[in-house]
Amino acid sequence: MSANRESQGFLSRYVFSLDHRVIGLQYLMTAMGMALVGGLLALLVRIQIAWPSHEFRAVSRFLPQGFDEGIMKPEFYAALFTMHGTIMIFFVLSAALIGGFGNYLIPLQVGAKDMAFPRLNALSYWIYAISSVVILVSFFTPSGPAASGWTAYPPLSALKGAIAGSNLGQDLWLLAMALFIVSFTLGGLNFLATILAMRRPGLLMMDLPLFTWSMLFASILGLLAFPSLTAAAMMLLLDRHAGTSFFIPAGLVLSGETVPGGGGSPILWQHLFWFLGHPEVYIIMLPSLGITSDLFTVFTGRRVFGYTSMVYAMGFISGMSFLVWGHHMFVSGMSPFLGSAFAVTTTLIAVPSGVKVFNWIASLWNRPLRLTTPMLWALGIFSLFVTGGLSGIWLGQTQIDIQLHDTAFVVGHFHIIMAGAALFGVFAGVHYWFPLFFGRLMNERLGAAHFLLTFVFYYATFFPMHLAGLRGQVRRVYDPYQYDYLKPLAPMNAFITWAAVALAIAQILFFVNFFWSMRRGAKAGVNPWQAPSLEWSEPAAEAESE
Amino acid sequence: MSAHAAARAGRSPASESATRVAVVAALSATTMLFASLVSAYLVRRSFADWRPLPGLWPAVLLVFAFAASGAIEAATRVEGRPRRLGLMGLALANGLYLAGALAVIRSVASGAGGLEMPFNAFVALLLGVHVAHSVLGGAFALWILRSDAEGPSQSALVLARLVTHFLTALLCAIVFLLFGLQ
Numbered sequence: 013m014s015a016n017r018e019s020q021g022f023l024s025r026y027v028f029s030l031d032h033r034v035i036g037l038q039y040l041m042t043a044m045g046m047a048l049v050g051g052l053l054a055l056l057v058r059i060q061i062a063w064p065s066h067e068f069r070a071v072s073r074f075l076p077q078g079f080d081e082g083i084m085k086p087e088f089y090a091a092l093f094t095m096h097g098t099i100m101i102f103f104v105l106s107a108a109l110i111g112g113f114g115n116y117l118i119p120l121q122v123g124a125k126d127m128a129f130p131r132l133n134a135l136s137y138w139i140y141a142i143s144s145v146v147i148l149v150s151f152f153t154p155s156g157p158a159a160s161g162w163t164a165y166p167p168l169s170a171l172k173g174a175i176a177g178s179n180l181g182q183d184l185w186l187l188a189m190a191l192f193i194v195s196f197t198l199g200g201l202n203f204l205a206t207i208l209a210m211r212r213p214g215l216l217m218m219d220l221p222l223f224t225w226s227m228l229f230a231s232i233l234g235l236l237a238f239p240s241l242t243a244a245a246m247m248l249l250l251d252r253h254a255g256t257s258f259f260i261p262a263g264l265v266l267s268g269e270t271v272p273g274g275g276g277s278p279i280l281w282q283h284l285f286w287f288l289g290h291p292e293v294y295i296i297m298l299p300s301l302g303i304t305s306d307l308f309t310v311f312t313g314r315r316v317f318g319y320t321s322m323v324y325a326m327g328f329i330s331g332m333s334f335l336v337w338g339h340h341m342f343v344s345g346m347s348p349f350l351g352s353a354f355a356v357t358t359t360l361i362a363v364p365s366g367v368k369v370f371n372w373i374a375s376l377w378n379r380p381l382r383l384t385t386p387m388l389w390a391l392g393i394f395s396l397f398v399t400g401g402l403s404g405i406w407l408g409q410t411q412i413d414i415q416l417h418d419t420a421f422v423v424g425h426f427h428i429i430m431a432g433a434a435l436f437g438v439f440a441g442v443h444y445w446f447p448l449f450f451g452r453l454m455n456e457r458l459g460a461a462h463f464l465l466t467f468v469f470y471y472a473t474f475f476p477m478h479l480a481g482l483r484g485q486v487r488r489v490y491d492p493y494q495y496d497y498l499k500p501l502a503p504m505n506a507f508i509t510w511a512a513v514a515l516a517i518a519q520i521l522f523f524v525n526f527f528w529s530m531r532r533g534a535k536a537g538v539n540p541w542q543a544p545s546l547e548w549s550e551p552a553a554e555a556e557s558e
Numbered sequence: 559m560s561a562h563a564a565a566r567a568g569r570s571p572a573s574e575s576a577t578r579v580a581v582v583a584a585l586s587a588t589t590m591l592f593a594s595l596v597s598a599y600l601v602r603r604s605f606a607d608w609r610p611l612p613g614l615w616p617a618v619l620l621v622f623a624f625a626a627s628g629a630i631e632a633a634t635r636v637e638g639r640p641r642r643l644g645l646m647g648l649a650l651a652n653g654l655y656l657a658g659a660l661a662v663i664r665s666v667a668s669g670a671g672g673l674e675m676p677f678n679a680f681v682a683l684l685l686g687v688h689v690a691h692s693v694l695g696g697a698f699a700l701w702i703l704r705s706d707a708e709g710p711s712q713s714a715l716v717l718a719r720l721v722t723h724f725l726t727a728l729l730c731a732i733v734f735l736l737f738g739l740q
Contacts (some may be wrong), residue, residue, distance in 0.1 A: 128576035197587055201580045209576035235583055239591035247598065247683065255672060256679035258598065262607075273674045275607045280598055287594065 030130035035137050036116025037449060040442070043108035046144055050099035053092045055516055060084050060092075062502075062509035064491040077156065086490040087176040090159035093488055094177070095147070097162030098185065101292065102192050103144050105434045109299040110196070110234070111140060113441050114203055114227045116449070120547035121224045123212025128205035136198035143191035150184035158185035161488065163285055166259035166278045170251045171266055183252070186245050193238045193245075200231040207231075212546075218323070221309075221545045222316065225323050226302025229330040230295045237291035237334070244284035251276070279344050286337035293430050294333045298326055300393055300437025301368060307390035307440060308375045310543045311382040317374035318367070325364035325371075332361050342413045351410040358408035365401055369394075384541070385459030389440030392467050393433050399471075400429025403478060418488070421481025427474045439463070439522065446529065447536030448547060454533055458525040465518035472511035476504055574713050577702070581717055585724050588691055592728060595687065596735060599680050603739075609677060615662045616733040622655035623726040630722045634715045645703065645710075648722065652696050659689045677736075684732045688725070695721045 026034060059068070065083065072079030078088035115133065119126050127133045150157040159177030160169035168174050169182055207220075207228050217225075247258040255273060259281045262274035305316045316322060338346060338354035372394055381387065403425040406412050416422060439462075446454045480501050485492055492498045492505070539548040602608070626648050633644030663685055666678040673679045699718040703710040710718075 128573070128580065197584075200587075201583050204583045205576040205579040209573060209579045235587045236590045239587050240594040243591055243594035243598065243687075246687065250673070250679065250683065254667075254679075254682075255674050256683075257674060257676065258602070258679065275605060275676060277601065277605075280601055283601075284594055284598065 028134065030126070030134050032115050032119050032127045032130065032133060033449075035133055036112050036114070038137050039107050039111030039115060039140065040113075042141055042144060043104050043112060043438075046099055046103040046107070049148065050096055050104055051516055051519070053096035053099070055512060056084075057089070057092045057096060058509040058512045060089050060490070061492060062506045064493060087156065087159055089490050090161075090175065090488070091157045091177050091181070094158050094161050094164075094185075095151070098158075098189075099147065100431065101162060101296070102189070103140075103147065105296045105431070105438070106196070106292070107140060108438045109296060109434060109441070110203075110227070110230055111137065111199060112438075113223070113299060113303075113445070114199070114231075117445065117547055118203055118206050118224060118227055119210070120448075121221050121545055122207055122210060123215055123546055124206055124210035127202045128210050129202050132198050133202050136195045136202065139191050139195035139198070143188045143195060146184055146191060147188035150181045150188070153180040153184065155179040155181060157181040163289070164248070164281075165285075166248060166251070166281050167261065167264055167271075170248055170259050170278075171264075171271065172252060173266060183249075186249055189241065189245055193242050196234050196238055200235045203227055203231040204235070215546075218320065221302070222305040222319070222322055222326075223299065223302035226298040226326060229326050230298045233291040233295050233298075233330055233333065237288045237295070240284050241288040244281055247284075248281065279341075282341050282344055283337070286340045287334070289340060290337045291330075291333040293426075294329055296430060296434040298330070300434045300440075301326070301397070303437050303441050303444070304372070304390045304393045304397075305368075305375075306545065307386050307444060308372060310444075310541050311384060311387040311390070312375055312379040313382075314375070314379060315544075316371065318371040321367055322371055325367040328364040329361060332357060332364075336361065336408075339408055339413065342410050343417045348410070355408055355410050359405065362401070362405055365397075369398060369401075384443075385454065385456055385463060386440050386444035386541075388460060388463045389436050389443060392463065393436045393440065395467075396428050396432040396436060396470075399475075400425060400433065404429055416481055418486055419481035420477040420485040420487055423487050424474045424477030424481060427477070428470075432470055432474065436466075439466070442526070444541065445547075446526075446533075447540050450530050450533070451536055452529055452533030453536050453540060454529040455525050458521055462518060462521040462525065465521070466515065469511050469515035469518055473508055473515055476508050476511075480504055480508075577717065581698075581720065585721070588724075588728075591687065592684075592731070595680075595684055596731075599684070599735060602676055602680065605676070607676065609671075609675065613662075615658070615665075616737055619655060619658050619662070619729060620733060622651050622658060623729045626651035626655065627723050627726045630715070630719045634712070634719050641710075648699075648718075649696075652692065656689060656692060659685050659692075663689070681736060684736070688729060688732060691728070692725055695725050 029035065029038075056071075067082030068079065068084070069082040072082045075088075078085060078091075115127070115137075118124075147157075155176045155178075157177055158164065158169070158181045159175055160166075160182065164182070164185065168178065172179050172182075207224060211217075211220075247256070250256040251258050251260055257273040257276040259276045259278050260271060260274050261276060261278060264271040264274055305322055309316045335357040336354060338350060339358045342351050342354075403421070407416060407422065407425060443454050443459055446452070481487075483498075483501060485498055485501055485505075493502060541548070629644050629647035629651055633641045633648065636644065663682045666681045667673050669678070671678055673682060699721055702714045702717050
């Protein structure tokens with residue numbers, strides 16, 4: 013294999029490769045690049061919330077279209093939170109966890125030679141890469157990127173003249189999402205086919221690592237949920253360019269003129285969007301939970317407690333995720349009876365989630381823990397999953413959600429449960445499988461320092477948001493202090509922003525560790541963690557070629 | 559080479575069962591796409607401004623679609639030259655369906671009310687998406703039927719048949735939805 017690799021040129025070996033391992037790393041590297049963009053946007057959002065009337069003349073020199081004499085423009089602020097959400101959810105977390113780890117590890121963990129369809133796999137990555145470029149290019153359009161939120165609610169997203177970002181930027185957003193969905197669908201088909209039909213003879217489904225199970229469920233969720241957004245996006249595109257009115261209501265007035273046509277329903281978009289939106293939460297979460305379970309197996313020296321129930325819990329969570337989308341729409345005017353039904357289904361998800369939590373406790377109970385960096389990240393995921401899950405039970409109840417909807421409480425909640433747990437999953441996975449990727453270990457001290465700082469500043473950033481939300485701070489507002497009742501929250505918002513800045517600075521440790529360890533890290537050898545799963549039973553990719 | 563690596567080397571990519579799994583998964587995703595569109599249609603048709611238009615075109619399109627299904631069905635049951643004839647019939651019926659569907663979309667888009675009329679918009683949308691899937695399905699059928707001198711294998715034909723019947727069933731559902739529910 014190594015001779016074969018050496019005979020390949022750089023392009024065929026690292027760029028247009030059909031090897032699942034190279035494609036997995038391509039996904040990971042691209043997602044890391046996109047994370048830098050998404051993270052930077054988040055910092056700008058936080059700076060605006062903390063100091064909305066402060067003049068940032070130095071920043072405005074780099075972003076002249078977003079600032080007016082040092083003060084951020086409202087439409088630029090809307091574009092920032094829109095693009096931050098879109099990039100982080102789809103182009104970073106989904107891509108890294110599913111595309112990155114999934115591609116690299118699934119064939120290894122099931123004992124297959126490669127993915128079932130290697131060409132389709134490479135095509136999937138390149139479509140994702142193009143979609144990433146498209147979403148980035150939208151920053152450079154004359155009217156700026158999409159600014160209707162990552163949920164792209166119409167009529168704001170349906171009318172080209174609504175705000176600056178509603179023009180070409182929104183079209184590019186739709187195009188990027190369409191490409192991303194195609195990429196994800198191709199990847200999902202491949203994952204399913206590989207896991208179900210390419211397993212090593214004798215390897216039973218119930219012998220698979222929980223990470224592979226999580227990828228199976230995430231692939232099914234993606235295949236069945238993304239079509240809903242595809243349908244909605246097609247209808248939105250027709251509304252914008254073909255004169256249809258699927259989502260444009262009758263009698264809508266824009267700039268003093270009644271919008272022609274109309275008669276459609278913006279709520280229809282919300283239903284279609286959230287039918288994807290909620291399963292998307294689990295598409296991101298499940299791989300992270302799978303990684304946690306597998307790391308508990310490795311670093312406690314005993315198979316995770318209740319393996320079978322873990323599989324069923326993930327299956328139940330996946331199935332239920334299709335029945336809870338309405339809890340994102342409690343304030344849309346839905347029938348209270350329907351709201352109650354969605355509250356019940358939402359609460360039911362706490363049952364399998366509880367199964368996972370108690371199984372994890374039992375796995376850790378009275379065991380000698382090897383507190384390596386990957387294990388620290390896994391414990392971090394455990395913590396975030398419990399904290400975020402508890403606030404999720406609040407938001408699942410109509411009476412409470414109606415009060416807290418669209419407040420900073422929701423932002424704090426989903427950054428802890430979804431974004432945080434998933435992001436920690438990426439870090440856990442990178443630290444754990446780094447020896448497999450590059451034949452070397454990441455530096456443990458740097459890794460532990462990075463974990464501790466990230467853990468502390470992550471909570472420092474997002475936990476106070478719950479308090480701000482409880483005191484009525486609405487989200488996505490350009491200047492919160494235009495409302496007198498929010499002025500006392502200014503110090504808290506400044507604290508959150510400083511914590512976010514510290515969180516961002518802490519990530520430098522990760523990048524330094526990652527790139528330094530690629531070249532200078534200690535040689536890992538075969539199976540440095542003494543893990544029981546199949547991927548460790550052969551030499552690492554890079555080590556093999558040396 | 560480790561035992562695991564040897565085991566991996568023994569499994570060739572894209573086995574028949576993997577292709578079957580991928581096809582079923584793709585058809586499931588397509589079903590969900592149409593389920594979403596149908597849900598939107600059912601919500602929208604309950605509004606006060608809903609005005610469906612009668613037309614003869616569904617019958618014509620259904621004839622072409624059933625002809626395609628009949629052709630692939632026949633092709634799977636025979637061998638040699640009749641099989642090739644059946645596959646040519648499939649291509650012809652698909653071509654006629656695509657031309658007919660595109661003509662219908664053009665007609666509703668430029669006809670009375672145009673796409674501003676919700677019923678017309680849904681006709682164009684549902685048929686348009688079905689046409690797109692028929693093109694993709696046709697391309698897939700061509701790919702799996704790509705044959706050597708002995709002609710396409712029986713398992714490839716079975717997959718092509720599954721895709722063709724699925725698309726015909728989907729068209730039946732669309733036509734029923736647009737005209738049977740009035």
